Amino acid sequence: MKNIPFYLVVLVMLIACWSCKKDVPPKENSDFSPDTINILKGGPAANIDRNKKYPAKGFAEYKITSVKKTYGNEKDSKNGYASIELEYPVFKNITSKEVGDIIKYYIDKYIFYTVKGKSAAPDPEKYVEQYFNDYKEYKKDCKDTTEFFQWELKKNVTVDFCNDKLICLGFYIYHDIGEMHFNTELEYKVFDIRSGAEITLNDIFKYGYENKLNTIAERLFRKLKNLSKDADMSETEWFYLTDGKFELNDNYAVTDKGIVFYYNRGEMASWSDGTTKLLIPYNEIKNLLNSDYFPLSK
Numbered sequence: 001m002k003n004i005p006f007y008l009v010v011l012v013m014l015i016a017c018w019s020c021k022k023d024v025p026p027k028e029n030s031d032f033s034p035d036t037i038n039i040l041k042g043g044p045a046a047n048i049d050r051n052k053k054y055p056a057k058g059f060a061e062y063k064i065t066s067v068k069k070t071y072g073n074e075k076d077s078k079n080g081y082a083s084i085e086l087e088y089p090v091f092k093n094i095t096s097k098e099v100g101d102i103i104k105y106y107i108d109k110y111i112f113y114t115v116k117g118k119s120a121a122p123d124p125e126k127y128v129e130q131y132f133n134d135y136k137e138y139k140k141d142c143k144d145t146t147e148f149f150q151w152e153l154k155k156n157v158t159v160d161f162c163n164d165k166l167i168c169l170g171f172y173i174y175h176d177i178g179e180m181h182f183n184t185e186l187e188y189k190v191f192d193i194r195s196g197a198e199i200t201l202n203d204i205f206k207y208g209y210e211n212k213l214n215t216i217a218e219r220l221f222r223k224l225k226n227l228s229k230d231a232d233m234s235e236t237e238w239f240y241l242t243d244g245k246f247e248l249n250d251n252y253a254v255t256d257k258g259i260v261f262y263y264n265r266g267e268m269a270s271w272s273d274g275t276t277k278l279l280i281p282y283n284e285i286k287n288l289l290n291s292d293y294f295p296l297s298k
Contacts, residue, residue, distance in 0.1 A: 060162050060193065061093040067124045071132045080149025080178075082135035086111055086124055088157040095193050102196035103167070106189065107157050110171050150178040160188070161254045165293050167193045168254045185264050186275070188253040192293075199293075201250055204259070209288045216284050217261065218246040224278060256296070258282045 065088055072081030088111050094100040108122040135151050142149070154174040161168040168190045176182035190199040205213060222229060233246060249267065253260045263269075263276040282294070289295075 060091055060095075060159075060167060062089040062091040062159065064088070065090050065124070067128060069128050069132075071135060080139065080151075082132055082151035083153070084128055084131050085154040085156075086127070087155075089159050099191075099193060099196040103169075103191065106169070110157060111155055150176070152176040152182075161256070162193070163296055165193060166199065166254050166296075167191050170253065186262060187251055188260075188262060190252070190254055201252065204252075204254075204290055204293060205285075205288050206290055213280075213285065213288060214246070214248060217248050217278065217280055220280060220284070221246060221278055224276075254296075255279075259285070 065086075067084070067086040070081055070083040072079060074081050074083065088107050091100055091103060094103065111124075112122050112127050131153060139149060152174065153176075154172070156170070156172040158170040158172070159167065160170050168188060170186060170188050172184075172186045174182060174184045190204075191197065192199055192203075201209075219229070221227075222231070227233065234243075248261050249263060251262050251264075253262065258279050258281040261278045261280070263278075265271050265273075265275055268276045282289070282296075286294075
């Protein structure tokens, strides 16, 4: 039996932890989820003061750091190869140093989370070296076979929206170790750029929004999937629903046009059906939005 590098186990655990969904009761100011606190334990976000607002300095300024390296030859099907791509923003100017530290901590934890369940120093060169070393060890363990000699890892953090109140980051990972299915996931995080607090749906919307929002979202979802308003979704086998009922997840992004809810592969439909991206325009939900964040400033 082949030994799976601990690196891969940790990577899968990170994805599972990052996307873990918890029911949060509606309240004016939602705290970080227990899962997020576990990830950020000991970091600047653990002692955040959500009520402390730093004066906005306008839009955040950042530059993109990009690393792309390959070990071996991609065209050598016999000996295999490993490739890695990292791309993430490094902020030069943001509301305050305190907020900047929190945003950086999230990004570093995601990009550089590695062996033994710990976060490596935010050094892309060291992270790449560790990844290639794990590949070499795995290849050595599998020297009697040609299976799984192709490794590909891509990790991206994107700035999808930013104004003087909110910043939305997208955390994307693609990982392929030569098996039948690759692993891919996109998770969004929205922060109050004035305090650094992570913003949940309970902050974005007014108290008691759930049923109204879900009704609007289901109508738009049916239109997106070409389903009639009377179609029984419980009989549509490629939708994974709770008790045959449509419901939104909490993987959302703030955009210029509206709130986007994103479903990864296998979450709303079968793996082969791919991802689902549901846009709810602001004009559909303007009466449900929290006035502390909306309307969006230009």
